[in-house]
Amino acid sequence: MTTKQFDTATRLAHSGRTTHAHYGFVNTPVYRGSTVLFEDTKQLKSRNAKYIYGRKGTPTTNSLSDLVTELEGGTGTILAPSGLGAITISLLAFLEAGDHVLITDSVYRPTRHFADEMLTKLGVEIEYYDPLIGAGISNLLRENTRILYLEAPGSQTMEMQDIPALVKAAKAHDGARDIYTIIDNTWATSIFFKALDFGVDITLQAGTKYMGGHSDIMLGAATANERAWPLLNKHNSALGMCAGTEEAYLGLRGLRTMELRLKQHMASGLELAVWLEQRPEIAEVMHVGLPSNPGYEIWKRDFKGSSGLFSVILNPVSEDCVAAFLDELTLFGLGYSWGGFESLAIPFDPSTYRSISEWKDKGPALRFHIGLENSADLIADLEAGFRKLAECRDGTA
Ligand SMILES: Cc1ncc(COP(=O)(O)O)c(C=O)c1O
Structure with missing residues (x-):
C-alpha cells in the first residue's frame, strides 16, 4: 500500500507493513534467519530473489528500512547495529586516503573519536569547524574536501547550525571531489526536521x-x-x-508512536526549560526552542519542533554541590543516553574535548532529557535537588 499522499501520522501507522501477508497479523513478525533456501538452481543462480541471506535483509529489517526511507523522503536506508555504527559506515562509504573532512566541533563525542582515531589512520584529514560558522564554511572547503558533517543542535552544547547555508556552500564548491553532506539528525528525527528536503545527502539517526x-x-x-x-x-x-532483526522489530514498533511521544517530549521539555531559566542556580539554558537562545530564529525557520534534550550551565558552584544536586534526584536517572520514556540528567565538560569553539570560564554544565513523566513531578524533583545544592553551597548541609 502506498501512503505517500498521507500525513506523517498516517504513514507512521500504515507504512512499513504488508497487509495480509502474515496471516492477517498487523505487524511484520521477527524473522530470525541467516540461511534462505532457493527453490531451484535457476533461482539460486539468478540472485534476484527478494531475500538471499540474513545479513542482506529480512522482511522485518526491510519493513523498518522501507518505513524510514519513506518518512525521510530518501532513496534508501541502511540499518546498523547502533547509531555510531550508522555514522561510521556512512563516513567510510565516501572516504579514501587523501580526503579532507569538515566536522562540526559540537559533534557527538564518539564520532570525534572515530574520526581522530580511525579516519586519520586511514590517511583522511580531519578538520573541526565552529558550529555557528554558517556560510563562512566556504573558506574552509578545499580541493580535496569530501564530507561536510553536521549535527544540529550540537551534542551537549546544543548550538543550532544554519543547515541551508552550509549545504549551499558545499554544493557551490568546485573541488576535485564531490562533497557529500551528512547530518546526525538524532535529536530532531524526521518528525521535526526533514534533512533531505534541505539538500543534505545523508541523514543519520541513532x-x-x-x-x-x-x-x-x-x-x-x-x-x-x-x-x-x-x-x-x-x-x-x-x-x-x-x-539485529529483533532490534529492527522494536525500532518499527517504536516508530508507530514516535510522533506522539516527541510532541510530549517537546511540550514537557519546553516547560522545564522555561522553569529552569527562572531559577537563580542557572546561568544559561541551552534549548533552541527558547526565544532567548541564539539559535532560536534558525531553529524556528527550519525545524518543526524540539525534542526533550537540552542542557544548562549552572552558576559557579563546586563539583561536590553539583553531585549533591544530582544524587538527590529520584525521577531523573543518571545515564549516558536519552530518547526513552524516562528523564535523565548528566554532567559534562566540553572544555576537555572541544578543539575550535571556546568553552571556558563557564560554570558546571548539565544535560537533561525530559521524559514522559508528569512535568509537575519533574519540577518537584529538581526543586528538591536545588535545595540540596543550596545546603551544600551555603554550608548548611
Ligand atoms: C547525537 C547522537 N548521535 C549518535 C549517537 C550514537 O548512538 P548509539 O549509542 O546507538 O551508538 C548518540 C548516542 O548517545 C547521540 O547522542
Whole structure:
C-alpha cells in the first residue's frame, strides 16, 4: 500500500507493513534467519530473489528500512547495529586516503573519536569547524574536501547550525571531489526536521533514542538521497554490517508512536526549560526552542519542533554541590543516553574535548532529557535537588 499522499501520522501507522501477508497479523513478525533456501538452481543462480541471506535483509529489517526511507523522503536506508555504527559506515562509504573532512566541533563525542582515531589512520584529514560558522564554511572547503558533517543542535552544547547555508556552500564548491553532506539528525528525527528536503545527502539517526523510545535497543539508520545511495549501499554491504532483526522489530514498533511521544517530549521539555531559566542556580539554558537562545530564529525557520534534550550551565558552584544536586534526584536517572520514556540528567565538560569553539570560564554544565513523566513531578524533583545544592553551597548541609 502506498501512503505517500498521507500525513506523517498516517504513514507512521500504515507504512512499513504488508497487509495480509502474515496471516492477517498487523505487524511484520521477527524473522530470525541467516540461511534462505532457493527453490531451484535457476533461482539460486539468478540472485534476484527478494531475500538471499540474513545479513542482506529480512522482511522485518526491510519493513523498518522501507518505513524510514519513506518518512525521510530518501532513496534508501541502511540499518546498523547502533547509531555510531550508522555514522561510521556512512563516513567510510565516501572516504579514501587523501580526503579532507569538515566536522562540526559540537559533534557527538564518539564520532570525534572515530574520526581522530580511525579516519586519520586511514590517511583522511580531519578538520573541526565552529558550529555557528554558517556560510563562512566556504573558506574552509578545499580541493580535496569530501564530507561536510553536521549535527544540529550540537551534542551537549546544543548550538543550532544554519543547515541551508552550509549545504549551499558545499554544493557551490568546485573541488576535485564531490562533497557529500551528512547530518546526525538524532535529536530532531524526521518528525521535526526533514534533512533531505534541505539538500543534505545523508541523514543519520541513532534508533537507540527516539525511534526505539523505550531504552531497550541499540540501533542505527542512515538514509541517503538518490546521489548518495549507490555508494552508501555498496560499501555498507562490503563492511558486513546489519541490524539485529529483533532490534529492527522494536525500532518499527517504536516508530508507530514516535510522533506522539516527541510532541510530549517537546511540550514537557519546553516547560522545564522555561522553569529552569527562572531559577537563580542557572546561568544559561541551552534549548533552541527558547526565544532567548541564539539559535532560536534558525531553529524556528527550519525545524518543526524540539525534542526533550537540552542542557544548562549552572552558576559557579563546586563539583561536590553539583553531585549533591544530582544524587538527590529520584525521577531523573543518571545515564549516558536519552530518547526513552524516562528523564535523565548528566554532567559534562566540553572544555576537555572541544578543539575550535571556546568553552571556558563557564560554570558546571548539565544535560537533561525530559521524559514522559508528569512535568509537575519533574519540577518537584529538581526543586528538591536545588535545595540540596543550596545546603551544600551555603554550608548548611
Ligand atoms: C547525537 C547522537 N548521535 C549518535 C549517537 C550514537 O548512538 P548509539 O549509542 O546507538 O551508538 C548518540 C548516542 O548517545 C547521540 O547522542
